[in-house]
Amino acid sequence: MAQGIIRLQAKICAWATAVGKKETEGPLGSCFDLKDPTDKFGQKTWEAAESEMQRRALALAISRRALEPGQIDLLFAGDLLNQCVASAYGLLEYPIPYCGIYGACSTSAEGILLAGMAVTGGIAKWACAVTSSHNCAAERQYRTPVEYGGQRSPTAQWTVTGAGAFLIGGKDEDGVPITRGMVGIPQDSGVRDAANMGGAMALAAADTLKRFFQEAGTIPDDYDRIITGDLGYEGGAILCDLLKAEGIDLRAQYSDCGQLIYDRDRQDVHSGGSGCGCAAVTLGGYLLPRLWEGVEKRILFLPTGALMSPDSIKQGRTIPAVAHLVELESRTLKGET
């Protein structure tokens, strides 16, 4: 039952990523599929560029299994723009039943879990999860237009310009197995600083991980990697501290997509990358190929989402957050577990 661990019989069978200039120049730059140094992807607005990244990523992911859009049974998509319009417009040309989701920066995991549940339950043969973020679209919606040159605080993170699309199929398909998942229970951090998202989200990640380890009976050593989505340097350190106080030492396996995607010294991103696209493109560009090849055998992928809005912050509310967990195994294990 889903109060705890969800057992899934599904695989991530194909995927694709699209990113902008800064991501291309980062340490993972060579891993991504589609890149545009203008960040515009041929569009007139940043919002339309974000939609276009989703559209192209999904097209590429589907084509990699030689499928047609009409063969996809369900599409789970969402993003950070008001009313999730990056997904709505970006995926409009696809004749695929569409479930809009909103998990803030945890959207990639929420989509993969829901797609995995639909496939496991026999409701879909193929389901897709798509998400994105765009630095310039996010900045002008959440903070100020980048052209203003607003100053950033040390705990601030850099919203990734990127989109990821994931094709999920059944256990008999070739792919990276999704073995278990856990839907997060929102946690209120008490943090009111919208420039410290990592700090606001660490508690949610700690809660989900702790519940997972307790019920699964596993420990960090059972995994090659335990990776959060965009806690960044600030939130990642808090997460490790929180769990250490509970007797769970995560540090040997821990990494964070927001720490991996940019070069901290060279790229001036302060506390690391963030946004729905951060976890999605790191999963697609870096983690899934390693699981496909067997470089890593078993990982926990755990994106977190801050469930606030600019208005709720102005109204003095604290920042709640949620963390969804996806357990992934190497394609090469072939049922050894």
Place this chain on the structure above:
Amino acid sequence: MAQGIIRLQAKICAWATAVGKKETEGPLGSCFDLKDPTDKFGQKTWEAAESEMQRRALALAISRRALEPGQIDLLFAGDLLNQCVASAYGLLEYPIPYCGIYGACSTSAEGILLAGMAVTGGIAKWACAVTSSHNCAAERQYRTPVEYGGQRSPTAQWTVTGAGAFLIGGKDEDGVPITRGMVGIPQDSGVRDAANMGGAMALAAADTLKRFFQEAGTIPDDYDRIITGDLGYEGGAILCDLLKAEGIDLRAQYSDCGQLIYDRDRQDVHSGGSGCGCAAVTLGGYLLPRLWEGVEKRILFLPTGALMSPDSIKQGRTIPAVAHLVELESRTLKGET
């Protein structure tokens, strides 16, 4: 497979509604559970009032089956506010795994379908779907604060102040059976007028209904009622015309939650009610009790959602829309079908 009809083995076992003043004064006023003539539900802001309606509606729905929140396996919730904060803050006190969804005014059906899928697939024993809208919160986000007294066009609709919560359990529980569902494929209407949502959404409703009738082999006469969520007077007329041109005459069974919830002559709502809350409270307050008692035997519930944002309209984009379908049967049929 979900490109078409989804067969569900689930029931809506309990529900609750919360509404504001105008809804209480409307034709369905006596049907709702929780009412506040101030529209504030004890809160300082309209946004917090919307959250509070969700919180109270979910508490009541769960208590009606004498369940504790800890017994609910999954919660699907979303709303119209930027970043879906009505749901995020309203449901934060519940220790229930949380999947945020965004379907605009189709959210009630999306949540019920996903909850129904989770129960059908054995992933959840109990799952809940919650959604809301608040007139004053929606007006100031989408248009102008109500205090400004902005003029409304004839095709404009009135966002319902209301929240609905639905508890979905398995086929062996007592409740209103959810027999089949269909996830909508987004349709682009070409409409750019954000004051004509009904016109923008009618095409999506027509597409889903046509696909459903074709695959199910049913006709409108097989149902006591075919009800859309908030097409209102304008969109409802367009839907009937669109389907009549396809040889499907819907008029004898057709109604719309946005037409039922207010008195058109007395309440000055122009083209009818709208918002996530419109379909949700009409389902909970009016339709489900009739299905529970057997007054109606079989209905199609079909809320539509416009997938735009105020920004996308300002950027000159058209309004895409989606319509999700839920087939509901009377509790009294007891497997006669």
